[in-house]
Amino acid sequence: MTDIKVGVLGLQGAVREHMNAIEANGATAVLVKNKEELNEVDGLIIPGGESTTMRRLIDKYDFMNPLKKFAESGKPMFGTCAGLILLAKSIEGYKEPHIGVMDVHVERNSFGRQVDSFEANLDIANVAEDFTAVFIRAPHIVSAGENVEVLAKHNGRIVAAREGQFLGCSFHPELTQDHRLTGYFISMVDESKKN
């Protein structure tokens, strides 16, 4: 695997940790702070943070159309936590989605106020049977379209899924030293480059 460039949308959130996880898998990490930088990458990670804040910054820095074009081009995108909310086609309680490309319906902050953050051990299909996942005010996928492959559930709720070029998870895969889910995304990018 050589010369795979994976961007991390660098408007807000745990950007550096994602870049480390990409590099740990032997790919090149690119910080994407300007829309022009999207042209340099083969795939894009949208980190966690606060989806409403990130949306405001996406608009402020004129990223919305470039992000939609990036999705249309078929390049892989991986949304983690708030990033998943940004990718989702519909959001509970909202009339409009944000980027709105992945066929899932998500609910924000859906694990309850009492337990804002927690860790859970997940069995993630195609990735790992024993993945420690860090959830922080996490969303979950309430329902998914027929082309969506559910990769992991926690307490019966979908917390990781893939639809073709799109990968989404409720948790923060960049906050531990287990970089296998990022590795799975990089293999998606590798595949898409061959096509």
Ligand code: GLN
């Ligand atoms: N609660 C945040 C939101 O709704 C997501 C939290 C996160 O990314 N850790 O956007």
